[in-house]
Amino acid sequence: MKKLINQVDDILTESLAGFALAHQDLVSVFYEPNFVTRRKQSTNKVALISGGGSGHEPLHTGYVGLGMLDAACPGYVFTSPSPDQMLAAAEMVEANKGVLFIVKNYAGDVMNFEVAAEMLTCKSATVLVSDDVAVENSTYTTGQRGVAGTVIVEKCVGALAETGANLADCKRLGDKVNSRMASMGVALSSCTVPAAGKPTFDLADNELEMGVGIHGEPGRARQKMRDADLIVAEMVAALLKDLKAKQLCYSENNPQNISENISAIKEVLLLVNGFGATPQMELYLLFNSAAKLLQAAGITISRSLVGNYTTALDMAGASITICAIDAEIKKLWDAPVNTAALHW
Amino acid sequence: MKKLINQVDDILTESLAGFALAHQDLVSVFYEPNFVTRRKQSTNKVALISGGGSGHEPLHTGYVGLGMLDAACPGYVFTSPSPDQMLAAAEMVEANKGVLFIVKNYAGDVMNFEVAAEMLTCKSATVLVSDDVAVENSTYTTGQRGVAGTVIVEKCVGALAETGANLADCKRLGDKVNSRMASMGVALSSCTVPAAGKPTFDLADNELEMGVGIHGEPGRARQKMRDADLIVAEMVAALLKDLKAKQLCYSENNPQNISENISAIKEVLLLVNGFGATPQMELYLLFNSAAKLLQAAGITISRSLVGNYTTALDMAGASITICAIDAEIKKLWDAPVNTAALHW
Amino acid sequence: MQTLIIKAIQAIDHALTERETEIAELDRAIGDGDHYINIKRGVTVVQAMQAELLNVDADVALQKIGMKLMSTVGGASGVLIGGFFMAFGKHLNLACKQNSTYATVQIAAGFAAGVESIRQRGKAELGEKTMLDVLIPVAEMYTLMAANMSSNIDIAKALKLAATAGMLSTKDLLATKGRAAFLGERSKGHIDAGAKSCEVMIHAVCDSIGEGA
Amino acid sequence: MQTLIIKAIQAIDHALTERETEIAELDRAIGDGDHYINIKRGVTVVQAMQAELLNVDADVALQKIGMKLMSTVGGASGVLIGGFFMAFGKHLNLACKQNSTYATVQIAAGFAAGVESIRQRGKAELGEKTMLDVLIPVAEMYTLMAANMSSNIDIAKALKLAATAGMLSTKDLLATKGRAAFLGERSKGHIDAGAKSCEVMIHAVCDSIGEGA
Ligand SMILES: Nc1ncnc2c1ncn2[C@@H]1O[C@H](COP(=O)(O)OP(=O)(O)O)[C@@H](O)[C@H]1O
Ligand SMILES: Nc1ncnc2c1ncn2[C@@H]1O[C@H](COP(=O)(O)OP(=O)(O)O)[C@@H](O)[C@H]1O
Ligand SMILES: [Mg+2]
Ligand SMILES: [Mg+2]
Numbered sequence A, B: 001m002k003k004l005i006n007q008v009d010d011i012l013t014e015s016l017a018g019f020a021l022a023h024q025d026l027v028s029v030f031y032e033p034n035f036v037t038r039r040k041q042s043t044n045k046v047a048l049i050s051g052g053g054s055g056h057e058p059l060h061t062g063y064v065g066l067g068m069l070d071a072a073c074p075g076y077v078f079t080s081p082s083p084d085q086m087l088a089a090a091e092m093v094e095a096n097k098g099v100l101f102i103v104k105n106y107a108g109d110v111m112n113f114e115v116a117a118e119m120l121t122c123k124s125a126t127v128l129v130s131d132d133v134a135v136e137n138s139t140y141t142t143g144q145r146g147v148a149g150t151v152i153v154e155k156c157v158g159a160l161a162e163t164g165a166n167l168a169d170c171k172r173l174g175d176k177v178n179s180r181m182a183s184m185g186v187a188l189s190s191c192t193v194p195a196a197g198k199p200t201f202d203l204a205d206n207e208l209e210m211g212v213g214i215h216g217e218p219g220r221a222r223q224k225m226r227d228a229d230l231i232v233a234e235m236v237a238a239l240l241k242d243l244k245a246k247q248l249c250y251s252e253n254n255p256q257n258i259s260e261n262i263s264a265i266k267e268v269l270l271l272v273n274g275f276g277a278t279p280q281m282e283l284y285l286l287f288n289s290a291a292k293l294l295q296a297a298g299i300t301i302s303r304s305l306v307g308n309y310t311t312a313l314d315m316a317g318a319s320i321t322i323c324a325i326d327a328e329i330k331k332l333w334d335a336p337v338n339t340a341a342l343h344w
Numbered sequence C, D: 001m002q003t004l005i006i007k008a009i010q011a012i013d014h015a016l017t018e019r020e021t022e023i024a025e026l027d028r029a030i031g032d033g034d035h036y037i038n039i040k041r042g043v044t045v046v047q048a049m050q051a052e053l054l055n056v057d058a059d060v061a062l063q064k065i066g067m068k069l070m071s072t073v074g075g076a077s078g079v080l081i082g083g084f085f086m087a088f089g090k091h092l093n094l095a096c097k098q099n100s101t102y103a104t105v106q107i108a109a110g111f112a113a114g115v116e117s118i119r120q121r122g123k124a125e126l127g128e129k130t131m132l133d134v135l136i137p138v139a140e141m142y143t144l145m146a147a148n149m150s151s152n153i154d155i156a157k158a159l160k161l162a163a164t165a166g167m168l169s170t171k172d173l174l175a176t177k178g179r180a181a182f183l184g185e186r187s188k189g190h191i192d193a194g195a196k197s198c199e200v201m202i203h204a205v206c207d208s209i210g211e212g213a
């Protein structure tokens, strides 16, 4: 393992210190317990707090700022943060309208945020992000993993919270975005967790891992390497299949929305996300490949995002996220945002 | 070699097509000859055109837009573009105030832009970027290589051109920024040029290449891997040494500025640039490490940038750029910019 | 009892360090590779609490350990194992102690309360390929043997056997909880990392108590 | 003469393909590894121009080849070699031809004009470890032999010898132009990629003309 680090145990603290220095105008960083808040805390809004293991940067610290998160709690590399972090962050940023936790659906994250929610003295709600369709959860009750779609949830809920919307409405919107999106990743190489010192998994020179997770967890299948167009075709097919199923399911829970939601997917946000070691040239090539397929299916790509937004340390590979957007989501996506990693 | 591509010969075109789709609102992409322009072309300003081999994305295509470049000419991977590209781009974006070429100092780029400049019918000037201090050019006449500092030149000259400044003034500012900055890179792994199919160089598990170029060219020395703090210390020392020499040299050419420029470096922009496969955690850790050294030397970091801004395909490693800024540069750096890769 | 706790912690630290590769490999195979690091980080920090722990009663010591583990281990195992010790300590706090020691049945019941907290937090049952496949049988065995007034030595032996059997049972199970659940059928054929580390820790504590007995 | 050009192009294509690894490795060692790909891309495109080239005079054909190379090869070599053919064609255009063929001295002078254009564009001289270390001696030899009215076969032999000697001479030189110049002392010990590819191309053309003679 070669990494640009000093002592393995100091990576998180030293990296947070660099983040604090580089973005002094945007954020404040607190230590022990570790969390990041906006430099200028906002008042009279629902406080949005996310967090998770480190190593997925810019997720979540890079999304703290106006129009997105109020605070982020980074755990050790690939290890969920602990309840004391969420509690300290909540104490700092809560502004009389309650706390909304945005949590990727992993047992560790879910349980740690759950403990925090139980200990909180103010009202709170939680949006669970579960956009990874790689693992079909027929017999399993754990649900899908939360991956790059988290960025879309954080951006849209962030914009809504900024309008002064209440906790229930922010929670509703987060669930809605989650229910309308699907992601899938592919890895060409493993990541290497610094403390482990060696690659999490091995891939032969002609292999890829289809459906890989953002911690290098195995996905659907180990497959033979092939053209990007073929890889993307498999991913997009899986995404569309899942999205269609999800939309039906969403409308069941929200009977008043049935007519809108069971209709075919017409307009989408397409996110091509690099896992950390994939050149931008390849990401745009994948975007092109996916866009051609969607256009052929009569789907309009009306918003797009291409880059490293939810990484897996130094893993080579990428994920594709499709989010079926409507007027509400589109408006929230377009709203101004000013964070270290997203800015418009 | 594993890459998310189809046919090697189609990488550039397919990637440009994805870039065009993903940033429809910002840019227009033209093919054969290949170049990228702003979606809405500006009038009554010096036209800024840059270009170079592909594989360094977001450089240069990602910097086309308001407040930065008017056009970019991408060559094949690591191969300088050809004069027909610059000519076609110039024809499209020239707006009666002449063309300024921003060129990284490589024989291929320099000569191709030179041919274009000779064939241009409008007036033109060229800023050569040569910020890489890795190769000390005692006996060699080629000068230093142009690397990540190019982003700073493009940003600042871009902002100046937007004010309606004339060609001579834009050229002056570009040369000034170039004369006040220094960069140096380090590689932990080689990049792999798609058409070559294998790594450009080999590094043992315990080695690094100090002073590596952004095409994977060798640098100062092959060294033993060690702590980030030690690596950064060597880089920062080389940068400060070069900067001090450069500032003297700059003031000689501009006698009226002597008093300002020969003084010690007080305020800098610190850019930590990832080469493509280095996690953000490590980049921020490097930033922290460099910042501590600069602060200890009594230097204020008043602007900062951390991320993948001038890459070398899938190379693991990073470069550090220090730019000694003054009021003029600071104002231009802060001016609004709206491109695919830089936006504020 | 506090000295027993300290001894147990040292024994756990030693045993875990010895089994590092094994535990780490298991989480790499069907998890995300950090389980050993997580647990080890927690144990190291708890080791540093010795002075503080010696100055408080056992119930408080256990609760302090639980809170510290919850905030330093992280991940799924941190909140679960941290919660285990907090519930354990809380149970003892409510139990009546004599001469500041507890009856074996009380300790067994405390252990069971800890396991119950894991069960509730993780919403998992026996057979889902988690640490509970070790902890539930061990808790049951402990309760049984304590009720039977078995000797500490016998209890230690029995708990070790129950732990190992539970750990081994996870190998062929299909994971339906925790990170391995995402693997579906591919989770079969590997022992669960959390089950393994719990087995190692239970053995270490049993051995250290055995020595002390 | 156009058919000679076409034959020469085919010979070049064939010879380059055979030496791919060697040329590619040289640019990887002290350049950026793309020289073979660059040159090959250009030759492939020029191959596709056959029909177009057969319909124009040799001077125009050379200029067309030069412009095409300049816009498809890219890099340092594209602008230099493209410029070589443009200058070569331009020189012939100004020369008087008889029955639409050129005297050997005219062709040699055209070649020299091409080399001169590389020299001016690249601001390089003999001994700077570039393609000029092959091209300058070859141009001089060509001019000399043409003035001496040597036979085509003798000229071909002499040019091949000059090319190989020039190519080999780059091995121990310190690069002061091109990408390898950034390496300083580390550039020594490797043959220059552009010198090698020029040598290969000159051999190919000489052999194809030898066959034709
Ligand atoms: N819901 C659950 N109930 C009980 N134990 C669980 C549950 N989820 C995970 N575990 C245990 O936690 C272990 C993983 O711990 P660790 O690797 O530290 O955390 P993470 O999975 O967050 O990386 C698993 O091997 C399993 O034994
Ligand atoms: N200034 C120069 N004068 C003459 N030849 C040069 C000069 N610069 C580079 N070359 C030649 O070009 C070759 C490199 O070509 P190529 O690899 O295609 O371009 P690049 O260096 O831009 O990647 C070198 O090996 C050298 O022979
Ligand atoms: Mg984990
Ligand atoms: Mg090149």
Ligand SMILES: [Mg+2]
Pocket: C027, C031, C032, C033, C034, C035, C075, C179
């Ligand atoms: Mg784990």
Ligand SMILES: [Mg+2]
Pocket: D027, D031, D032, D033, D034, D035, D075, D179
């Ligand atoms: Mg080259």
